[in-house]
Amino acid sequence: MAATSPPGTGLLKGLGVTIKHLFQRPATLMYPYERNELAPRTRGVIALMDENCTVCMLCSRECPDWCIYIESHKETVPPAKEGGRARTRNVLDRFAIDFSLCMYCGICVEVCPFDALWWSPEFEYSEYSIDSLLHEKEKLRAWADTVPAPPPLDDGAVLPAEVADAIEKAEKERELAEAKAAEEAQAKESGAAGGAATPAAAAKEPEVEVKAGEIDQETFDQLIAEGKSERIARSKAKAAWVKKEKARLKAEAEQGGGDAAAPAAAPKPAEVHVEAGQIDQETYDQLIAEGKTERMARAKAKAAYVKKEKARLRAEAEQAAPSGESAAPEAEAPAKKQLSEVHVEGTGEIDQEVFDQLIAEGKSERIARSKAKAAWIKKRKQEQLDQEGGA
Amino acid sequence: MTGHDVVFVLVGLLTAAAAILTVTSKNLVHAALFLATTLAGIAGVFLVLAADFLALVQLVVYVGAVAVLFLFGLMLTRAPIGREALDNQNRGLAIGVSGGLFVVLSALIVDAVVGGSLGDTTVAEVTGPGIEDIGMAIFAEWVLPFEVLSMLLLAALIGAIVLARREPGDSGEEAMATRIDFGDAPPTEGTDSLSSGSLPELTSGERREGGP
Amino acid sequence: MTAISSGATTYIAQSVSLFDGFDGFVLPLVLKIAFVLQLFFVVPLVGGYLEHKAMGRMQHRRGPVEAGPFGVLQLVADGIKFIQKEDVIPRAADRWVFAAAPGVAMVPALLVFLVIPLGPGVFALDLELGLFYALAITSVSVLGVLMGGWASANKFSLIGGLRAGAQLIAYELPLILAAITVAVQAGTLSLVGIVEAQAGFMIPGTGINVWFVFPQIVGFGIFFISAMAELSRPPFDMPIGDSELVFGYMTEYTGIKYAMYMLTEYAGMITMSALMVVLYLGGWQLLPGVPMPGCEGAGGLFDCSPIGIALSVLVTLGKIMALVFVMVWARVAYPRLREDQLQRMSWLVLVPLSLLNLAVITVFKVVF
Numbered sequence: 001m002a003a004t005s006p007p008g009t010g011l012l013k014g015l016g017v018t019i020k021h022l023f024q025r026p027a028t029l030m031y032p033y034e035r036n037e038l039a040p041r042t043r044g045v046i047a048l049m050d051e052n053c054t055v056c057m058l059c060s061r062e063c064p065d066w067c068i069y070i071e072s073h074k075e076t077v078p079p080a081k082e083g084g085r086a087r088t089r090n091v092l093d094r095f096a097i098d099f100s101l102c103m104y105c106g107i108c109v110e111v112c113p114f115d116a117l118w119w120s121p122e123f124e125y126s127e128y129s130i131d132s133l134l135h136e137k138e139k140l141r142a143w144a145d146t147v148p149a150p151p152p153l154d155d156g157a158v159l160p161a162e163v164a165d166a167i168e169k170a171e172k173e174r175e176l177a178e179a180k181a182a183e184e185a186q187a188k189e190s191g192a193a194g195g196a197a198t199p200a201a202a203a204k205e206p207e208v209e210v211k212a213g214e215i216d217q218e219t220f221d222q223l224i225a226e227g228k229s230e231r232i233a234r235s236k237a238k239a240a241w242v243k244k245e246k247a248r249l250k251a252e253a254e255q256g257g258g259d260a261a262a263p264a265a266a267p268k269p270a271e272v273h274v275e276a277g278q279i280d281q282e283t284y285d286q287l288i289a290e291g292k293t294e295r296m297a298r299a300k301a302k303a304a305y306v307k308k309e310k311a312r313l314r315a316e317a318e319q320a321a322p323s324g325e326s327a328a329p330e331a332e333a334p335a336k337k338q339l340s341e342v343h344v345e346g347t348g349e350i351d352q353e354v355f356d357q358l359i360a361e362g363k364s365e366r367i368a369r370s371k372a373k374a375a376w377i378k379k380r381k382q383e384q385l386d387q388e389g390g391a
Numbered sequence: 392m393t394g395h396d397v398v399f400v401l402v403g404l405l406t407a408a409a410a411i412l413t414v415t416s417k418n419l420v421h422a423a424l425f426l427a428t429t430l431a432g433i434a435g436v437f438l439v440l441a442a443d444f445l446a447l448v449q450l451v452v453y454v455g456a457v458a459v460l461f462l463f464g465l466m467l468t469r470a471p472i473g474r475e476a477l478d479n480q481n482r483g484l485a486i487g488v489s490g491g492l493f494v495v496l497s498a499l500i501v502d503a504v505v506g507g508s509l510g511d512t513t514v515a516e517v518t519g520p521g522i523e524d525i526g527m528a529i530f531a532e533w534v535l536p537f538e539v540l541s542m543l544l545l546a547a548l549i550g551a552i553v554l555a556r557r558e559p560g561d562s563g564e565e566a567m568a569t570r571i572d573f574g575d576a577p578p579t580e581g582t583d584s585l586s587s588g589s590l591p592e593l594t595s596g597e598r599r600e601g602g603p
Numbered sequence: 604m605t606a607i608s609s610g611a612t613t614y615i616a617q618s619v620s621l622f623d624g625f626d627g628f629v630l631p632l633v634l635k636i637a638f639v640l641q642l643f644f645v646v647p648l649v650g651g652y653l654e655h656k657a658m659g660r661m662q663h664r665r666g667p668v669e670a671g672p673f674g675v676l677q678l679v680a681d682g683i684k685f686i687q688k689e690d691v692i693p694r695a696a697d698r699w700v701f702a703a704a705p706g707v708a709m710v711p712a713l714l715v716f717l718v719i720p721l722g723p724g725v726f727a728l729d730l731e732l733g734l735f736y737a738l739a740i741t742s743v744s745v746l747g748v749l750m751g752g753w754a755s756a757n758k759f760s761l762i763g764g765l766r767a768g769a770q771l772i773a774y775e776l777p778l779i780l781a782a783i784t785v786a787v788q789a790g791t792l793s794l795v796g797i798v799e800a801q802a803g804f805m806i807p808g809t810g811i812n813v814w815f816v817f818p819q820i821v822g823f824g825i826f827f828i829s830a831m832a833e834l835s836r837p838p839f840d841m842p843i844g845d846s847e848l849v850f851g852y853m854t855e856y857t858g859i860k861y862a863m864y865m866l867t868e869y870a871g872m873i874t875m876s877a878l879m880v881v882l883y884l885g886g887w888q889l890l891p892g893v894p895m896p897g898c899e900g901a902g903g904l905f906d907c908s909p910i911g912i913a914l915s916v917l918v919t920l921g922k923i924m925a926l927v928f929v930m931v932w933a934r935v936a937y938p939r940l941r942e943d944q945l946q947r948m949s950w951l952v953l954v955p956l957s958l959l960n961l962a963v964i965t966v967f968k969v970v971f
Contacts, residue, residue, distance in 0.1 A: 014936040018661045027663040420753055424700065427746060443732055447739040455742030456772070462749045463768045466761060522731055522792065 040151045042121035043104045045135075047143035048095055052116035055090035059108035059117060067101035068108060069094065095140060099125070100133040118147045145300050156364075164371055165378070168354075216241035232365065239360025280304040351375040399439045406432030414485065420465055427458035444522050635728075639716045646920070647869035650876075650927045651678045654869075657928055661935040681862075688858035695756035696855065704754060705856070705863035708747025711740045712870040719877045720795050722887045722915030723895075723907045733794035734786055737878060738779055741833070744867065745771040748842070751864070752852035763851025766942060767842035770832060773949040774839075778829035780957035781822040784964045785815055785882045794878075798886030807971045812892035816883040818967065822960045823883045825953050827929075830875035832945070834868060836930055838937040841945055876926035877919070884922050887915035 029036055038044075055072040071094035077087045109117045120143045127133055135143075153159070159167070220237035224230065284301035355372035359365065409428035416422040430453040437446035529537055652667070652675055659666025667674025692701055718733040720726040730736050745768055752764015786792050789800035801814050816823045832839040843851040853864050880886060889895060895911050895918075907915060940948070 011937070015932060018932060018936040021663060022657065022661045024663065026660060026665045028665045030665075030668070418697075420697075421700070424750065431743075443730070444735075447732060447735050451735075451739035451742050454746065455739065455775070459745050459749065459768055459772065462746070462753070463765065463772075466749070466753055466765055466768075 038121045040148065041119060042123075043106060043119050044121040044123040045099070045119075045125060045143050046097055046102070046109060046140070047118045047120040047145075047147050048097075048137065048140035049116050049118065049144045050092055050095060050137055050141055052114045053092050053095065054114055054116075055092050056113065058111045058113065062107045062111045064105060064107065065101045065103055067098040069096040069098070092137070095137040096134055097140060098134045100130045118144060120144070120146045121148065122146045145303065158367060158370075161370075161374065164367075165374055168371060168375060216244060232359065235356040235359045238356055242360070280308060351379060395439060399436070402432055402435040402439060406436060414489065420462065423458065423461045423465055426461065427454055430454050430458060444525055635717075639713070642716045642719075642721075643713050643870055644866075646873050646923070647866060648678045650873050650924065651869045653924055653927055654931045654934075657931045658935055661932070685858050685862035690858045690860065691855070693756055693855050697754040697756070700750050700754035701855075702860070704747045704751035705860045705867075706747070707750060708744050709863045709867045709870075711743040711747075712867045712874065714740050715874045716870075718794055719874060720798065720881065720886065721877075721919045722912050726795070729793060729795050732792050734782055734792045734797070734878075734882075737794070737874070738775075738782060741871070741874070742771075742775055744871070747867075748852050751856065755852070755855035757855050759848045759850075760852050760854045763842045763844070763848045763854070766844075766848075767835060767852060770835065770839065770842060770945060773946055774829040774832040774953070777825050777949060777953035777957040778833060780954070780961055781819075781826040781829065782878075782882060784819060784822045784957070784961045787961070788815060788819070788964055788968055794881045795886075797881055798888070801885045802888055814883060814885040814888070814891055819883065819960070819964065821956065822964070823879070825957045825960065826879060826882070827926075829949075829953060830879065831930055831933065832949070834871040834875060836868070836872070837934040838939050839945060840939060841942050844939065846939075872927055872930060873923060876923040876930070879926055880919060880922040884926075887919045889914075889918050 055070060057070060060066075060068040060070050070092070072090045072092050074088045075091050077089050079086050106119065109119055122143060125133075125135075215234060215237040217237070219240040220233050223233035223236055228236075280301045283304040284297050287297035287300055350369060350372035352372070354375040355368050358368035358371055363371075406429055409425050409432055413422050413425040413429055416425055430449065434446045434449035434454065437443075437449055655674070655677060656666040667677035670676040670680040692698055715737050717728045718726065718730055718736055720729070748767040748771070749764045752760045752762075752767065755761070785797060788804075789797040791797060791800065797815075802812065804815065805812055806817075835842050841851075842848075843853065845851075848854070853861060856864060885891060887895065895907065895915055
């Protein structure tokens with residue numbers, strides 16, 4: 001208290017503070033009835049995706065408490081090709097984490113090279129007996145269903161390489177499909193006037209063949225004047241030229257083609273967005289009947305719902321657009337496998353075309369470069385595959 | 392025998408038993424507790440005799456204050472915690488004094504009731520004096536003795552304080568409570584002249600010996 | 604024994620000796636015992652619940668929520684738990700003193716309820732010496748605390764008991780002096796009489812009726828602080844002082860004996876609040892100068908219809924609970940005092956102040 005205030009002011013102030021708090025909302029969370037919003041990386045329980053596990057034993061060895069028990073045996077896999085060599089493979093027999101010893105340091109999750117271990121925010125697995133805290137493989141696998149999706153990346157963050165590859169591939173396939181659709185539309189349009197009857201197949205923008213060799217001098221000069229490096233300026237100018245050219249050609253096409261270019265693009269499977277609010281009642285009931293906890297059952301049922309819904313939407317999209325588009329995701333898997341088997345030495349070259357295109361889309365130079373590099377490697381791989389196929 | 396009589400006998404027996412236990416108990420604290428019981432029993436006797444005010448005064452003064460002070464003093468000084476006995480060697484003397492007192496008092500009472508000056512008193516219905524009467528008696532009729540008594544008690548109180556309290560410097564040793572010790576504070580005189588001003592002075596005036 | 608139906612005009616004449624109850628009818632006696640017991644066991648529970656809830660909310664908690672609707676049965680559940688607990692007696696303890704101590708502390712608290720008037724005719728006894736009786740009986744409680752502290756054979760208990768003894772002696776003085784001042788102003792020691800005197804007390808020279816808290820605000824403050832100290836309620840809980848003495852004289856107590864000590868504290872809160880209501884806050888009077896509906900006697904406070912009686916009891920209980928709330932409030936707001944600050948406050952502040960208060964009020968009483 002300041003020396004000037006009359007005696008007893010402090011006492012009254014104290015009473016004032018407490019009475020003020022009396023009328024404020026209590027901070028208590030009524031836990032079993034209400035639940036806290038847990039942080040995205042909450043360390044509740046460690047989940048195991050056993051299909052990812054290669055029995056490398058890294059987690060078990062790194063565990064400071066030695067609370068991870070792994071047992072496995074070797075199996076011989078017959079050779080993939082005639083005349084090849086048989087390989088051995090580790091098969092996981094037992095994977096157990098003793099949560100009565102675990103100190104939740106997360107080192108095992110950290111060191112797992114194949115993303116077999118995950119953090120799940122579930123924390124309600126207390127037991128009456130300490131033995132029951134030893135979670136075996138099945139239980140750990142069940143926790144994996146409660147692992148939340150990773151939080152979205154920050155704006156401007158570098159995409160993971162796999163995701164970037166996948167996007168690129170999907171985009172290429174879409175372009176292909178669009179080109180095909182455009183051809184079909186053109187073919188149809190000559191016959192029937194009602195081109196709008198097949199709106200799903202209609203491409204957003206008719207594929208215009210533009211030779212990307214020239215640059216838009218105007219843009220180039222302007223960018224140079226703004227102090228950009230020559231290379232960026234050149235690529236951007238090239239993009240600008242392509243764009244202009246495309247616009248010109250499109251205008252010409254529209255003059256001739258009427259309303260064939262309806263802008264309703266078919267939804268891609270990857271774009272299917274499902275609100276994850278509902279649950280799949282059937283799955284839920286079944287899980288409850290199997291004796292799962294309510295929370296887990298709910299999570300799984302939710303996942304099942306999302307899956308079903310996506311499948312339904314995709315099916316609808318396919319019905320609407322039976323063109324090459326729908327085949328793309330299925331075709332993707334084998335192609336990827338084959339590609340991944342080919343080894344190409346990345347020597348630092350980049351795919352200039354891809355680079356230019358990305359720059360034109362406004363990506364940062366670094367991203368564009370890395371993607372372009374990836375594209376180059378992929379091209380090489382494809383070439384090698386083709387060669388092999390030819391041989 | 393009326394209800395009064397039954398209760399009187401019961402309370403009297405309780406009081407007497409507690410009194411006997413007070414003097415025979417070997418544990419000092421037990422003795423004090425039995426004393427408190429005895430005093431409370433006497434308050435009960437007063438109550439039965441319709442002397443409400445006296446009973447309550449007995450309770451508040453003897454049980455609530457004297458017995459508590461007794462216990463307080465015992466615990467503060469040398470009360471053995473728990474069941475240890477604490478006896479003294481004055482048993483014979485105590486028996487002599489209390490026996491003599493008992494004889495004298497009972498003789499007086501017997502004399503008064505049976506053959507003496509009160510022999511022809513008739514038994515009357517027990518009714519205590521009203522509190523107003525007591526108040527008037529003390530503060531009007533007997534106010535002078537009352538005030539003198541108050542002064543006497545006050546003098547005794549002050550005397551006790553004077554005896555118990557030792558003024559600082561009286562016997563050479565300073566009272567501990569008035570000295571403030573700053574522990575391991577560095578000596579104020581020394582190499583560092585800058586910090587010497589900010590250090591508090593030792594109130595006792597004596598500087599610590601030694602130091603760096 | 605006619606106190607139960609006594610009217611205002613005749614109550615002084617009917618004020619009884621404490622002992623008269625023995626010769627009365629059996630039924631009224633049983634009724635009175637039942638009345639006092641239910642007061643003793645129910646009202647402190649309500650006060651305790653109020654404390655739990657208010658304290659919780661002041662600390663941003665909810666307080667009890669699970670036992671019964673809004674947790675109202677929490678203290679009942681606690682009582683059942685205490686009964687089930689093992690009754691541990693330390694080996695070195697003095698068994699009999701240890702066992703008797705909680706009873707010695709509790710019985711006086713129970714007996715005080717005899718004289719507390721909750722409404723017109725709603726009391727077990729209307730003693731002529733009511734106020735003196737209440738103060739005398741409460742002074743015995745300290746014996747139980749000292750016994751428990753000593754018999755536990757534990758140094759923390761002993762120090763706690765000693766602190767309690769010193770504290771109770773120190774604060775009994777200002778408490779009694781403040782109460783006496785009210786008695787001087789009212790001209791009676793009867794608690795019902797004091798209520799009536801307040802209903803008839805006017806500001807000198809005017810016709811405005813006020814309670815005794817108005818002329819005796821200082822005395823009320825002294826009584827309130829002393830009452831909290833007498834009860835060892837925070838911020839005056841040095842005898843328990845859990846950061847210094849574990850739990851003071853209650854350290855070794857478990858189960859039902861511990862519950863008895865706790866019940867003593869809560870019952871003490873109720874009796875002290877009730878005394879303050881009677882002495883300073885006009886008893887069962889709703890507002891100064893406002894007669895109770897359904898009542899006809901002096902000041903509109905006596906000779907009531909059943910509705911009036913029920914209303915009066917509600918008003919009294921409401922005032923008691925308001926005071927209990929203020930005690931809880933102070934408990935939450937203030938930290939514990941130091942032992943020497945406690946003694947200093949009593950002997951150097953409260954006692955002189957209460958003496959001055961007594962002198963001023965006496966002069967005031969004689970002059971007007």
